[in-house]
Amino acid sequence: MFGVMDGLVSNFALIAGMAGGVAGGSAASGTLVLAGLAGLAAGAFSMAVGEYTSVASQAELARAELAVEQRELAESPEVEQAELVQLYVARGVEVGLAREVARQLSQNAEQALVAHAREELGVDPSDLPSPLLAAVTSFLAFVTGALVPVLPYLLGATTVLPTVLVSAAGMFVAGTIVSRVTARPWWWTGSRQLLLGGAAAALTYGVGAAVGTGLG
Known part of the structure; x- marks a missing residue:
């Protein structure tokens, strides 16, 4: 679940930053799809390699x-x-x-x-962790989360608003699922994830807007 949230927040922030880099956030949907899929692939492979190396x-x-x-x-x-x-x-x-x-x-x-x-x-010789399993699991989890912000564009969206709504819902749901292994109520963990992820995307949008204005 944390891998899913990582993919969701990082790719949502990436798309938000790209959208903020053009006037009015009206970047071409093809550009944002490319950015989202590139972010998905880069993040997923990075997670897989990092997890494989760590567990190995x-x-x-x-x-x-x-x-x-x-x-x-x-x-x-x-x-x-x-x-x-x-x-x-x-x-x-x-x-x-x-x-x-x-x-x-x-x-x-x-x-x-x-x-x-x-x-x-503190180890069991017959139950050492599998680097390959850890890498594949991390890869799939990141892909699952990172795909959420891209889906609206793949389905024909032309503005960033559908991605904002879908990503916000995804972050809240992911946060509520985490409550199953914590002592916090579902609305707390869901709201916390939504606020933190939303803040990350908003800040990245601001960076994109500032850089885009400077480049323009």
């Missing part, structure tokens, strides 16, 4: 830390078992029980690695 780096770091942990388990199993005992005790487990659990887990190298990875590194 996290996964590579986790694998490097797991390799170190695996080597330490092979070279100093007693030390690692003692560390596991301390970790369980710190979590409130009785000392005797913590020693027994650590002893049993340490009998199996794979189980011991999983236990140390979860307790020390």
